[in-house]
Amino acid sequence: MSEPRLIMFDMDGTLIDSGSIIAEHMASTFLSHGLEAPTREMSNSVIGLSLEVAMMNLAKCDAETGAAMAETYRGHYRAMLAEGERHEPLYAGAMEAVLRLKAHEASLLGIATGKGLYGVSRILALHGMTDHFVTLQTPDHNPSKPHPGMILRACEETGIHPGRTVMIGDTTFDIGLGRAAGAKTIGVTWGYHHRVALEEAGADMIVTNYDDLNETIDEVLG
Incomplete structure (x- = not known):
């Protein structure tokens, strides 16, 4: 394994x-x-x-x-x-990428977000993803990004070293969080901060669609 x-x-x-x-x-x-x-x-x-x-x-x-x-x-x-009329949709390919990663024998999945725990739980349930993530890190029990607390707490909960952890996100706050914790970082271009900003923040890799995510994770973690 x-x-x-x-x-x-x-x-x-x-x-x-x-x-x-x-x-x-x-x-x-x-x-x-x-x-x-x-x-x-x-x-x-x-x-x-x-x-x-x-x-x-x-x-x-x-x-x-x-x-x-x-x-x-x-x-x-x-x-x-x-x-009860509106909700936040998943990005194209998100569910498929998560399922591929969950099927990987060595991968554990988690969430690190500025959204509150209630909202995270609601959205995961809405999209049938509740059972896919083993650790949920939110501002309810952590400092705001880019403080490293969310990653460090997730690593403590799962027993996985930050060096074997990757943070995936669309903002410089996500990249800052991962780098501060000693984790690898992957920036995604379909969100709210521009690619150049993610690169300047120090992202290890950048992906432009979910189809490339699994291969990129393998590359950054070795």
Whole structure:
């Protein structure tokens, strides 16, 4: 059997296409607090951070105001769920790639995301993916990316060394998280940060579609 390895996925912008929904709720939140609504590009630029940190960065506000805005955002999100009409779709090829990796005898899969644990669990259940991931790392019990805590906790939970771990994500925050933890990193181009930014952040490899992911993981982990 091959040496065990841990494959960590970001969620927003990597597994699921949630940019439009996030931008909509960001706009509603800012307007609720008497602030000018950010553009979609501005909102998408902070995806991946914990919600409180994202608000502080986007609104240029203090922690107390950021926390209040984060709670307003969660209220808008819960209202959307209550309507039951919208959800965040998987990117093309995501499910197939996850199933291929899960079938690999040495691979364990995990999530490292700025989304809260409730939202992660809901989305995994929605797409029938709950049983595919053995560790879920969120801001509920970790510092925001790019702090290495999410990867280090996942490694502790699974018993896999960071050097046998790869972080897959669409933002510089994901690449920073992986590098800070001593893991390998793969940037994906279909999300919310540009390829050049991912390269400049130090991504070990870049992929442009899910078809190439498994081979790229083999390459970076050896």
